[in-house]
Amino acid sequence: MTLKVYADRLSQPSRAVLIFCKINGIDFEEITVEFLKHQQFTPEYKEINPMSQVPAIVDGTFKLFESHAILIYLASAYPGVPDHWYPADVFKRAKIHSVLAWHHSYLRRGATGIVYHSIMAPLHGLTFDPQVPEQARKILPKSLSILEDYWLEGTGPFLFGNSEPSIADLSLVCEIMQLEFLSEKEYREILSPYKKVLKWIEDTKNATGPYFDEVHMALFNVQNEIRERMVKQSISSHKGGSESECIK
Amino acid sequence: MTLKVYADRLSQPSRAVLIFCKINGIDFEEITVEFLKHQQFTPEYKEINPMSQVPAIVDGTFKLFESHAILIYLASAYPGVPDHWYPADVFKRAKIHSVLAWHHSYLRRGATGIVYHSIMAPLHGLTFDPQVPEQARKILPKSLSILEDYWLEGTGPFLFGNSEPSIADLSLVCEIMQLEFLSEKEYREILSPYKKVLKWIEDTKNATGPYFDEVHMALFNVQNEIRERMVKQSISSHKGGSESECIK
Numbered sequence: 001m002t003l004k005v006y007a008d009r010l011s012q013p014s015r016a017v018l019i020f021c022k023i024n025g026i027d028f029e030e031i032t033v034e035f036l037k038h039q040q041f042t043p044e045y046k047e048i049n050p051m052s053q054v055p056a057i058v059d060g061t062f063k064l065f066e067s068h069a070i071l072i073y074l075a076s077a078y079p080g081v082p083d084h085w086y087p088a089d090v091f092k093r094a095k096i097h098s099v100l101a102w103h104h105s106y107l108r109r110g111a112t113g114i115v116y117h118s119i120m121a122p123l124h125g126l127t128f129d130p131q132v133p134e135q136a137r138k139i140l141p142k143s144l145s146i147l148e149d150y151w152l153e154g155t156g157p158f159l160f161g162n163s164e165p166s167i168a169d170l171s172l173v174c175e176i177m178q179l180e181f182l183s184e185k186e187y188r189e190i191l192s193p194y195k196k197v198l199k200w201i202e203d204t205k206n207a208t209g210p211y212f213d214e215v216h217m218a219l220f221n222v223q224n225e226i227r228e229r230m231v232k233q234s235i236s237s238h239k240g241g242s243e244s245e246c247i248k
Numbered sequence: 249m250t251l252k253v254y255a256d257r258l259s260q261p262s263r264a265v266l267i268f269c270k271i272n273g274i275d276f277e278e279i280t281v282e283f284l285k286h287q288q289f290t291p292e293y294k295e296i297n298p299m300s301q302v303p304a305i306v307d308g309t310f311k312l313f314e315s316h317a318i319l320i321y322l323a324s325a326y327p328g329v330p331d332h333w334y335p336a337d338v339f340k341r342a343k344i345h346s347v348l349a350w351h352h353s354y355l356r357r358g359a360t361g362i363v364y365h366s367i368m369a370p371l372h373g374l375t376f377d378p379q380v381p382e383q384a385r386k387i388l389p390k391s392l393s394i395l396e397d398y399w400l401e402g403t404g405p406f407l408f409g410n411s412e413p414s415i416a417d418l419s420l421v422c423e424i425m426q427l428e429f430l431s432e433k434e435y436r437e438i439l440s441p442y443k444k445v446l447k448w449i450e451d452t453k454n455a456t457g458p459y460f461d462e463v464h465m466a467l468f469n470v471q472n473e474i475r476e477r478m479v480k481q482s483i484s485s486h487k488g489g490s491e492s493e494c495i496k
């Protein structure tokens with residue numbers, strides 16, 4: 001039975017899982033769950049992921065959600081995945097778990113906090129919290145600084161100075177790519193101080209090509225449409241949440 | 249060289265790591281980093297954990313932070329840790345990674361959001377965000393419902409219906425114990441609807457005794473003092489953050 005990946009390419013953790021499957025030649029069926037159309041709330045999907053989030057997988061009778069857990073599972077359960085994605089070495093593996101936990105408390109809160117709560121959700125009638133983007137704008141630069149000065153220390157181009165990418169590189173870079181939904185000016189303002197981060201994004205794209213661009217195409221296809229709608233609805237990414245009505 | 253565990257017993261992830269070491273007979277030196285005295289900000293500690301959080305470990309020359317990563321590392325690197333703590337089985341392990349990731353986005357945001365940002369930080373001159381407890385009070389009951397109805401489904405007393413605890417049981421129960429800093433009335437109000445959760449806390453205590461109580465003694469020792477100070481400073485846990493001055 002083929003692995004089923006329930007994903008939306010507009011969701012950054014979904015993209016990480018899809019790219020991982022493609023680059024590692026894992027045979028899978030992609031089932032689109034469009035979160036902007038609220039498809040994650042159907043009773044059928046809630047049977048797979050009661051948290052109503054993407055991605056999730058069904059592998060035979062085994063159901064799993066949370067993208068980090070999925071990436072680790074795929075790297076462990078599928079033969080032929082090169083060791084660098086999720087090294088067997090206990091020390092290297094521990095560092096990956098450490099940065100993945102950090103991802104939750106810092107980078108995700110920063111990037112998703114801005115993009116989801118001030119752009120995606122208000123534009124599409126999903127529940128959002130207008131206070132979140134304000135907090136996220138403080139967390140994001142702090143997170144990018146930590147990436148630049150700590151996680152990207154070392155001689156190699158990837159996290160921990162490694163010479164090849166791990167599931168953490170893929171997961172974190174996909175997170176940062178979500179900032180492409182901001183205006184071009186704001187995207188540049190946020191990222192331009194972080195030269196190592198910018199180089200690392202490019203290195204990760206190159207290491208996972210052509211799948212990285214293929215899977216991110218969905219993001220770029222709606223990027224302009226979303227930016228135009230934001231201008232029309234006067235929901236600029238600067239003043240966003242605070243002027244929109246919060247849906248409870 | 250003995251494993252060094254940098255911890256503060258008032259921090260819930262610190263307690264999880266300490267209890268795990270004790271119950272598994274891992275020889276370690278406990279080095280207290282009192283976060284209420286800002287000891288996590290010393291240059292020496294920042295060399296170990298640049299995020300200035302507890303816990304962290306130093307094992308020989310290997311440094312690691314983030315409690316989930318530490319628990320996985322200890323369960324994997326130290327011989328003699330029973331399999332149930334972090335099973336070798338790829339499916340069981342995947343479920344543990346899934347609930348640990350969920351812990352970050354739900355239960356931790358709920359419990360720490362209330363306790364740290366409306367009690368611990370305002371009382372001790374640490375930076376806090378007065379908006380966080382408000383969000384946390386929405387997330388916490390949702391998290392407890394998911395625990396009750398989803399993660400604690402099954403016949404056994406532990407997560408996923410297991411008959412023995414894993415690192416996830418320990419980590420999540422220590423998180424909930426942090427709610428003991430709230431008033432007795434509020435603690436009861438929050439937890440009493442969740443019968444399975446209450447039983448699971450007791451089962452986890454019993455499965456990790458006497459270390460669970462020994463390590464949590466620090467919490468109960470300061471519980472009354474903190475509750476009294478909260479009353480004195482009119483920072484009740486109900487109105488807390490919104491009336492206190494936010495330290496920037």
